[in-house]
Amino acid sequence: xxxxxxxxxxxxxxxxxxxxTSAAPVVTMTPKPAPxxxxxxxxxxxxAARVVPPLIVLALLMLFWELVCRRTGSTLPxxxxxxxxxxxxxxxxxxxxxxxxxxxxxxxSASLQRVAYGYSIAAIVGIALGTLVGQSVWAMRGLDPLFxxxxxxxxxxxxxxxxxxxxxxxxxxxxxxxxTSVWPIIINTAVGIRNIPQDYRNVAAVVQxxxxxxxxxxxxxxxxxxxxxxxxxxxxxxxxxxxxxEMLIGGVGIGFFIWDAWNSSHISEIILALFYxxxxxxxxxRLIAGLAKVVTRGTALN
Amino acid sequence: xxxxxxxxxIDKTFTRGNATTEVLKDISLTIAxxxxxxIIGHSGCGKSTLLNIVAGLTSATNGGxxxxxxxxxxxxxxxxxxxxxxSLLPWLTVYENVKLGVDKVFSSTKTxxxxxxxxxxNLNLVQMAHARDKRPSEISGGMKQRVGIARAxxxxxxxxxxxxxxxxxxxxxxxHLQDSVMALHQKLGNTILMITHDVDEAVLLSDRxxxxxxxxxxxxxxxxxxxxxxxRKRLELATNPGYLKCRQRVLEFLYERHRFVEAA
Numbered sequence: 324x325x326x327x328x329x330x331x332x333x334x335x336x337x338x339x340x341x342x343x344t345s346a347a348p349v350v351t352m353t354p355k356p357a358p359x360x361x362x363x364x365x366x367x368x369x370x371a372a373r374v375v376p377p378l379i380v381l382a383l384l385m386l387f388w389e390l391v392c393r394r395t396g397s398t399l400p401x402x403x404x405x406x407x408x409x410x411x412x413x414x415x416x417x418x419x420x421x422x423x424x425x426x427x428x429x430x431x432s433a434s435l436q437r438v439a440y441g442y443s444i445a446a447i448v449g450i451a452l453g454t455l456v457g458q459s460v461w462a463m464r465g466l467d468p469l470f471x472x473x474x475x476x477x478x479x480x481x482x483x484x485x486x487x488x489x490x491x492x493x494x495x496x497x498x499x500x501x502x503t504s505v506w507p508i509i510i511n512t513a514v515g516i517r518n519i520p521q522d523y524r525n526v527a528a529v530v531q532x533x534x535x536x537x538x539x540x541x542x543x544x545x546x547x548x549x550x551x552x553x554x555x556x557x558x559x560x561x562x563x564x565x566x567x568x569e570m571l572i573g574g575v576g577i578g579f580f581i582w583d584a585w586n587s588s589h590i591s592e593i594i595l596a597l598f599y600x601x602x603x604x605x606x607x608x609r610l611i612a613g614l615a616k617v618v619t620r621g622t623a624l625n
Numbered sequence: 626x627x628x629x630x631x632x633x634x635i636d637k638t639f640t641r642g643n644a645t646t647e648v649l650k651d652i653s654l655t656i657a658x659x660x661x662x663x664i665i666g667h668s669g670c671g672k673s674t675l676l677n678i679v680a681g682l683t684s685a686t687n688g689g690x691x692x693x694x695x696x697x698x699x700x701x702x703x704x705x706x707x708x709x710x711x712s713l714l715p716w717l718t719v720y721e722n723v724k725l726g727v728d729k730v731f732s733s734t735k736t737x738x739x740x741x742x743x744x745x746x747n748l749n750l751v752q753m754a755h756a757r758d759k760r761p762s763e764i765s766g767g768m769k770q771r772v773g774i775a776r777a778x779x780x781x782x783x784x785x786x787x788x789x790x791x792x793x794x795x796x797x798x799x800x801h802l803q804d805s806v807m808a809l810h811q812k813l814g815n816t817i818l819m820i821t822h823d824v825d826e827a828v829l830l831s832d833r834x835x836x837x838x839x840x841x842x843x844x845x846x847x848x849x850x851x852x853x854x855x856x857r858k859r860l861e862l863a864t865n866p867g868y869l870k871c872r873q874r875v876l877e878f879l880y881e882r883h884r885f886v887e888a889a
Contacts, residue, residue, distance in 0.1 A: 520712075522708060522710060525680075525682055525700075525706070525712065526708075526712050526725075528681075528682060528699075528700040529680065529682075529702060529704075529705060529706050529780075530702060530725055530729050530780070531700070531702060532729065536729075541714070544716040545716075547716075619716070
């Protein structure tokens with residue numbers, strides 16, 4: 324439906340340039356920017372086609388929410404109220420009054436830091452264990468049943484145990500992140516390694532790659548699409564787990580910020596925090612997906 | 626005849642659970658240096674298994690393979706394989722695929738610059754230098770197979786093993802690649818062992834054709850010398866009585882005396 328519009332515009336631009344070319348030298352310059360402008364118009368339309376529908380849906384939802392929560396006696400604040408209540412938090416995310424009275428930036432960065440530690444350890448351990456399980460039949464027989472049982476344990480169930488072991492909130496939270504995100508990484512890596520075509524193994528054998536070269540030059544690239552699937556699920560799970568874990572361990576962090584807001588009945592702050600948590604989870608997922616695209620360029624599934 | 630590659634009384638039995646299947650029975654074959662030998666037989670007769678045994682990718686149950694009078698039982702670059710489905714690594718470029726083998730084989734004997742030149746030399750041999758930075762997914766099937774051949778040649782193998790190298794290609798591309806392989810054999814004088822199920826291909830390319838009986842327990846049924854002068858030209862051979870006679874012999878063997886029997 325948008326196509327005729329673009330075409331009409333293009334011809335409209337082309338017509339005036341055609342006739343006066345011989346008359347004035349200035350006019351001959353016009354054909355050059357024309358296709359570029361056309362390109363921008365086209366690009367703008369494409370972007371608009373992606374951005375406008377979600378914006379409309381969002382606006383409608385906000386309107387609905389506003390109408391529902393506006394009535395007196397409603398338990399949740401309408402969006403206008405949320406904005407009014409949290410204006411300070413939105414526009415000054417960097418304040419620091421000591422203790423846990425800090426701007427949202429500090430809470431979020433503390434949470435992200437925990438996720439970064441836990442997730443990095445999970446990525447390293449997960450890929451290593453996944454490789455072992457994928458490569459060795461005996462390792463698989465020994466470890467796979469264990470993994471299948473352990474991975475069903477909810478993240479928070481590990482928290483009391485890790486608190487008992489570490490006797491400190493910070494390492495316990497990191498451990499919970501680790502234990503949550505490590506399973507999908509292990510399992511997907513193992514599947515990826517197991518699915519390496521025999522042909523590639525034959526090539527490696529003929530060329531006589533040593534085990535280390537085989538690992539870095541054949542296994543990891545061949546299993547990369549699977550590994551990244553695991554990594555992507557893992558980052559999602561760790562972001563899910565951190566909020567719950569932080570509610571229990573306290574201190575600086577977006578999870579405890581939400582819990583604290585609930586205890587002080589600042590419902591608007593909870594809503595703002597949820598909004599940030601959602602956006603950051605989305606960005607983390609996109610980051611890993613983007614990384615996967617760069618690393619496995621063109622070979623995602625051959 | 627001076628033996629260069631020798632297959633010595635090879636038996637191969639596969640065991641799965643309690644069932645054992647004898648695939649190959651008493652295969653003995655002597656190949657001279659520079660010779661082009663084809664192994665032809667119906668599908669399932671174990672010819673690929675035989676090639677894998679020579680490559681060292683599968684081990685023989687009895688007997689063994691001797692290369693220059695030394696037993697070989699593990700894979701190595703001295704017996705480079707061109708695989709049926711090219712087996713290029715999709716995450717590497719054409720250049721990097723060839724370089725993988727070159728870097729390993731010549732790590733101590735060639736400098737970095739020499740290895741680079743050697744990779745390009747081999748890509749030039751198969752006329753693929755123009756695609757050095759392309760990935761396998763960006764080139765055609767015939768081109769992939771050319772790169773596969775370059776990768777094998779670049780390892781300077783004592784014996785080049787071709788496992789139905791043209792099987793997955795269309796007829797025109799296949800003819801083109803057969804001509805290329807003939808030209809390379811003429812130029813470099815490699816010893817080549819090729820698996821095929823194409824009678825014309827076998828007669829056109831080989832000095833000798835080894836015909837296998839049907840499995841299980843496949844044996845060498847007959848060995849045919851192809852007394853055609855090289856270089857051979859496809860079009861001229863089409864009417865050459867010597868060529869037609871060889872072709873006839875292979876066809877008779879495959880379709881009369883050892884007709885393919887559908888497994889019951």
